Amino acid sequence: MDFKDLSQYIVLAETLHYGQAAQKCHTSASTISRVVQRLEEEVGQRLFERDRRDVRLTQAGLEFKEFAVRTLEQFQQFQRQLHTQASELQGELSLYCTVTASYSFLSDLLRAFRERHPKVDIRLRTGDAAQAVDMALSGEVDIAIAARPDQLSPRLSFKSITQVPLAFIAPNQPGVVADALSQPEVDWSKLPMILSEQGLGRVRAERWFKQQGIKPNIYGQVSGNEAIVSMVALGFGVGVVPELVLTNSPIAEKVRTISVTPELEPFSVGLCVVNQHMGHPLVKAFWQVSEDWLKQ
DSSP: OOHHHHHHHHHHHHHOOHHHHHHHTTSOHHHHHHHHHHHHHHHTSOOEEEOSSOEEEOHHHHHHHHHHHHHHHHHHHHHHHHHHHHHSOOEEEEEEEOHHHHHTHHHHHHHHHHHHOTTEEEEEEEOOGGGHHHHHHTTSSSEEEEEOOSSOOTTEEEEEEEEEOEEEEEESSSSHHHHHHTSSSOOTTTSEEEEESSSHHHHHHHHHHHHTTOOOEEEEEESSHHHHHHHHHTTSOEEEEEHHHHHHOTTGGGEEEEOOSSOOOOEEEEEEEEGGGTTSHHHHHHHHHHHHHHHO
């Protein structure tokens, strides 16, 4: 049984006129007649009574009309459902960020994305913030949550999510470091410094020392800002970390911030994507969700 036949049958059943039905179906009256003959053969009942003046539905024809309408409605609903399912984004989207970002603002952003695109699988990798831009550039991930470098590669697109100040932190306990900081004139060249091995935080710290004409005494170099907080909390020295890391650190009460003049230059944290990936449906969708989320 053909859906097109059912559609033309319904038109004839409503108009009860072969000529009008043919006109509405953009076909000929003889074609409509053949459709009726085919359907009557399949049903095994006469569907229409016809004389020179009138075309009337038989009882079987009336019941078949209801069947045809119901069948076509169900088929159209099925087609709409398939179209909706097909239009839903599916696949895997890979992201890279620091542990701090993963349980701070990124969790809310991922929740917003999940609500809009529930069939997309998220593969989240965490690590050192200094590696984020390279992870995006190398194509190892689709999107990186990164600090915007001073010189952004022309291959990258960047969307700022938040501004993050940098802070000097010191141990919140008695010791050599605390004694050095309590002096009327702090000798920064003798303070043991704990800095990132690389990344924008390291660049900002070195720039600050250079502006002050100070050669820093670097005691430790670590990968990951969270590790800097830990080492400072243990009393090993003074560190430089983003305030976002300090705010979310479980040992934040074991360190304190140091006011300095001038203040360290803050940086912008946001989405980092290789330009050629911006047309990918999943990347494009995440970018759009981030824009909508930021407007809230």
